[in-house]
Amino acid sequence: MLHSPACTRDFATSLVGRSGRVTGLLRNGTYAMVELDGEPGELPGGIRRWPVHWDDLELSQPAPRPESADAYRLGLSGSGRDAVHHAVPQGRETGLCGQRAYPLPVMGWSLSFSATATRACPACIH
Numbered sequence: 292m293l294h295s296p297a298c299t300r301d302f303a304t305s306l307v308g309r310s311g312r313v314t315g316l317l318r319n320g321t322y323a324m325v326e327l328d329g330e331p332g333e334l335p336g337g338i339r340r341w342p343v344h345w346d347d348l349e350l351s352q353p354a355p356r357p358e359s360a361d362a363y364r365l366g367l368s369g370s371g372r373d374a375v376h377h378a379v380p381q382g383r384e385t386g387l388c389g390q391r392a393y394p395l396p397v398m399g400w401s402l403s404f405s406a407t408a409t410r411a412c413p414a415c416i417h
């Protein structure tokens with residue numbers, strides 16, 4: 292919980308380890324609005340929705356699908372340290388978000404997209 296807003300960090304000890312789902316984006320996608328699972332009475336501070344930085348989230352795949360997580364290759368837009376990671380379906384040159392992304396071939400094979408990467412494109416994760 293190093294990157295999230297102070298209001299979220301204040302409740303870090305009771306937020307870490309909880310599950311929920313991302314319901315929206317804040318500040319141009321810098322933060323995720325996370326809606327916690329659970330009963331209102333046992334939520335931290337009685338609050339269901341929290342702004343959390345992507346680097347503080349442990350994202351799981353939305354649901355197991357026939358095409359495995361490996362179906363998406365890692366594609367980049369931008370360059371150097373600012374490059375954004377996009378999930379690129381096989382045989383395409385654009386990420387799931389619609390942005391053009393070039394593959395990053397490593398010795399003939401492609402890296403898989405990881406939704407937990409620091410620079411992962413928020414739009415591609417959804």
Ligand SMILES: [Zn+2]
Nearest residue numbers: 386388412415
């Ligand atoms: Zn993307």
